[in-house]
Amino acid sequence: MRRYAVLAAVVVLAWSAAPGVARARPDGAPPPPPSPRCAPFPAAFDPARFPGTAVTNTWLPLTPGVRRVYQGTARDDSGHPQSHTIVSTVTSLTKTVAGVPTAVLLEQDVQAGELDEQELAFFAQDSDGNVWGLGEYPEDFEKGKFVGAPDTWIAGVDGAKAGVAMPAGPELGQTAYQQGDAPDIDFLDCARTLQTDQRLCLKTGCHDHVMIVDEWSPLDVASGHQRKYYSPNIGNIKVTAAGDPEGETLELASVDTLDARALATVNAQARAMDRNAYQTTTVYADTPPVS
Known part of the structure; x- marks a missing residue:
């Protein structure tokens, strides 16, 4: 199951539900079995309804230059937990996808000291404030060497559709909605709000009014569910798993804003990946380069 970028850890939690809100276990209450397919988001995807590349959503702010570092574990094929670190940076680049100028994220997943995956992800916010995912270019690595990008998807190409x-x-109580649909690679992710107004304490501090989002793929039921915890005006601060054989957990370890030189370095990395994508996958062929 392909997941969106952490923007996709066993830690001490302090929970205090607000009046009228059910108290949840640390991994969230098990959701009811999902329907075979979740519904497209009620607001229709319309390129004319995207005013620019700014993403200011309270729960998923994407400010250029902001770098988030997540640390956690995931089980390998033998069932042994392996540490990994994800570095997620909002570049200052844009890429037009399906007629929409998008913000470009660069995420790198380092496992046991080696690069396991790096990904470009494309997001845009519509005039109502909904943040849409319009595609991903994830490069896979083995022992630090590039081996391909088979899970690339771009909205509008090969039947792929943007999702929220x-x-x-x-x-x-909102109906579960699609986060993206790319039938050529069997990618379909669903999401729904699981809990709201929670208090969550991590190693780096405590957060109030936390929202928990439940994500799953009805095309890959065996992969279980992923729970993402969002803090207002910060974004994703924690990831846990329920029924997932990999048992991935992540916790936000740091947030900082890159200086001009460091951001230029990240932009250069993203540009290099973007150039490589045209050589790696035909899905990318009709998209303009990042700028």
């Missing part, structure tokens, strides 16, 4: 990474006003 974060609604403008997520609420309990």
Whole structure:
């Protein structure tokens, strides 16, 4: 199951539900079995409804130059937990996808000291404040060497459709919605708001009014569910798993803003990946280069 970028850890939690909100276990209450397919988001995807590349959603702010570092573990094929670190940086680059100028994220997953995956992800916010995911270019590595990018998808290519990474006003009881649909690579991710107004304490501090989002793929039921914890005006601060054989956990370890030189370095890395994508996958062929 392909997941969106952490923007996709066993830690001490302090929970205090607000009045009228059910108290949840640390990994969230088990959701009811999902339907075979979740519904497209109620707001239709319309390129004319995207005013620019700024993403200011309270739950998923994407400010150019902001770098988030996540640390956690995931089980390998033998069932042994392996440490890994994800570095997620909002570049200052843009890429037009399906007629929409998008913000470009660069994420790198380092496992046991070696690069396991790096990914470009493309997001845009519509005029209502919904944040849409319009594609991903994930490069896979083995022992530090590039081996391909078979899970690339771009909205509007080969039947792939953009999905909502974060609604403008997520609420309990909303119908589960699609985060993206790319039939050529059997990618379909669903999401729904699981809990709201929670208190979550991590090693780096405590957060109030935390929202928990439940994500799953109805095409890969055996992969279980992923739970993402969002803090207002910060974004994703924690990831846990329920029924996932890999048992991936992540916790936000740091957030900082890169200086001009460091951001230029990240932009150069993203540009190099973008150039490589045209040589790696035909899915990318009709997209303009990042700028």
